[in-house]
Amino acid sequence: MRYFVAVAEELHFGRAATRLHMSQPPLSRAVKQLEAEIGALLFARSPTGVTLTPVGTVLLDEARALLDHADRVQVRVSAAAGAATITIGILGDGADPGLSRLAAAYRRSRPSIDIRIRDTDLSDPTCGLRAGLVDVALTRAPFDETGLTVRTLRTDPVGVVLRVDDPLARRDGLRLAELSDRRWFQFPQGTDPVWQSYWNGGRPREGPVVRAVQECLQAVLWNGTMGLAPLGHDLPAELAMVPLIDMPPSRVVAAWNKGDANPLIRSFIETATTAYRH
Amino acid sequence: MRYFVAVAEELHFGRAATRLHMSQPPLSRAVKQLEAEIGALLFARSPTGVTLTPVGTVLLDEARALLDHADRVQVRVSAAAGAATITIGILGDGADPGLSRLAAAYRRSRPSIDIRIRDTDLSDPTCGLRAGLVDVALTRAPFDETGLTVRTLRTDPVGVVLRVDDPLARRDGLRLAELSDRRWFQFPQGTDPVWQSYWNGGRPREGPVVRAVQECLQAVLWNGTMGLAPLGHDLPAELAMVPLIDMPPSRVVAAWNKGDANPLIRSFIETATTAYRH
DNA sequence: GGCGCCGATACCAGGTGGGTATCGTTGCAG
DNA sequence: CTGCAACGATACCCACCTGGTATCGGCGCC
Structure with a gap:
């Protein structure tokens, strides 16, 4: 019907x-x-x-x-x-402007629902979805999606973050191959391999281990490293972002466990989809 | 719900x-x-x-x-x-007293529905269900049920029909083995094998081919044959029925094609189930 | 006359909704 | 107190249905 x-x-x-x-x-x-x-x-x-x-x-x-x-x-x-609870997981990168709009919209549509936010580090792109720590993960693809349902909310082109004094920082576009001799930062052991490989540009690399967006920026500033990030990220003045031409774009997604019976999930996803459509 | x-x-x-x-x-x-x-x-x-x-x-x-x-x-x-139609198939044996009650009940509950009856011979226990000639078959199990949904409406013990002058006609119970030397009537070639085997008492037999209940009775009367039938059947005075002890009972069933989308079927089956419950 | 849009068709895979067999608990009877 | 019967839960299996991708056919429109 x-x-x-x-x-x-x-x-x-x-x-x-x-x-x-x-x-x-x-x-x-x-x-x-x-x-x-x-x-x-x-x-x-x-x-x-x-x-x-x-x-x-x-x-x-x-x-x-x-x-x-x-x-x-x-x-x-x-x-x-009675009052129900929904737990949302977000990646450390909680700065996404869609998020606050979404939270406000959902609170408006379902005032009686208790929303809990769980902010997680970059080593688990599912924010503890599989462990049942959260009902919905607002995160970034790609990662291993087996057992999960994933809906794309937005796609962002990806760029490389460099110090402004880097010779490549003034270019207005780069290819992955031009960065092969650089140090990249690593995620901790046990990190989702699909996710790790994506942010490493497809190959294992050398570099410092990071767990949060702040650590990534620190690594670029001080360790002679370089990092990938979605375009549009706010950066300190010492850092610059150059778009990557041959990198598949990064998708902001909502994910939840396939077959999860919690009825709040469906309504939350609806709200999320429209909130991100502006 | x-x-x-x-x-x-x-x-x-x-x-x-x-x-x-x-x-x-x-x-x-x-x-x-x-x-x-x-x-x-x-x-x-x-x-x-x-x-x-x-x-x-x-x-x-x-x-x-x-x-x-x-x-x-x-x-x-x-x-x-607008007005809809449902086609009911019945086996030649249309004498079943449940039937008239059922037709009346269904006409009462759904006066606007156009009911069509298709009376078929004994060679196809599904009354042309698979060929789409009818929506619902009111018939007798057993037969090949693949692709069909079958609901039992009633079960009848089965007896053997004999001439009253037959030596066995005065017994008040018989076993299949006692009838092994008799001629049984056959259904035409291509008849559902499950159905055929049931009415033959489990084995191929010799005997005249019949297509309708009347022909069965004729065969018993004139051909020195013998026939199985559900107890309760009306018989001419020259014939008698003796219950069979070791024959599984015969089930009056309603059958329809699995997944048939015609919404009238469901309501018809409901009516049929209650009508047969008396 | 060909190309593109759009709904229909064909076919495939995984989840769901049915089934049977069996278990664990509890109340009751001997 | 112990065996049994009743009843809902659990385990497991199979078939159907729903949703997916690839492709077709038909009609409008350059």
Whole structure:
């Protein structure tokens, strides 16, 4: 029914699928199944566009009311069940401007929910998701996603952080190969290999071990090291950022354990998705 | 939600499962999942019995209203979609007294539905279900059930039909082995093998080919043959029925294609189940 | 007349929802 | 007090369904 309403409101299967965070074929199939159950076409498909049939119009009204009713039931029962808690994990890099907007939006939409924030170091990009320390991780891909569901909130190009007096600092674009002789910083032992490899530009490197964004900057300033970071990061005056041309962009994502039954997760993810869309 | 309401009304997982036509373990699991989603226990389980928690009481009210709403939506949309048709297949043996009661009950509950009856011969116990000739088959098990969903409506002991002047006709119980030297009637080539084997008492036999109940009786009367039939069948005065002790009973069943989207099927099956319960 | 948009189709994989078999607890009866 | 019956929970398995990717077909539009 939610699928049907989405298509009826967009009058376009592709856009509706995007809105529902799924792909178009299963959506087409789902609508077709609903039509089979009802025994009547709900949409008139023409290559020029999709229109509601009379039956579809009736169902749209009914479906909206019913879904509304279902949402109200959920709210009332949740209220009866008492205050609930959701724990959000964020990477040490808590400076992301989307975050504060998100927290505010979620508190507004679900005032009774107790939000807990768990700030973790860079060695675990999942912020302790697998250990059950958090319900949702707001973090950066890539990392090992087995057992997790991941939704991308934003993508950022990645650059290299250098001292302003570095010969490369005045370039307006660099390739990974031009940095091969540099020291890179390392994450601690046991760090997610996908994550480690990404921030190392694809190969193991030599360099100091770091656990937090601050340590990374320190390493660049004092240790003759160099570091990768998403563009847009605030930097002290002594450091500069040069975009990397051949580095896949970094994605800000929300992740949660696949099949987690906590109903707050779904609503939080919805809020997060819209908050990051501005 | 329907599961929850059933358990809440029965206050007993086993009985609720029976009412829902499923077994108890998946029901327990489903309720537990719902509890996990809500984040609160809905039932207080004690070995002496099951009681609703306060949250459960709230949900029971809400759920009833919501399910009610959903049913109303279905009715309204079905009405908007216009008159629908359901085709019922019955075996030539249309004399079953449950049938007329069932037809009347269904016409009463869904007056706008167009019911079509398709009377088929004994060679296809599924009445053309797989070929899509009917939506539901009211027939007798056993037969090959792959791809079909089957619900038992009643079970009948099986007896052997003999001429009254047959030496065995005065016995009040027989074993299959005592009939091994008789001619049995056969169904046409291509008949479902499970079905054929059942009515042959488990082995291939010699005898005339029949396609309808009338032909079976004719065969017994004139051909020195013998036939199996569920007890309770009306017989002409020249024929007698003797119960078979070691024959598994015959089940009157409703069958439909697994996953068939026609929404009338579900309601028809419900009606059928209650109509046969008397 | 070809290209592009868009919904439909074909096919594949993993999660879910059913099933059966069995267990652990508890109340009750002998 | 001990054996048993009742009942919900658990373990495990299989089939279906839902969501995914790749591709097709049909119609508008340069």
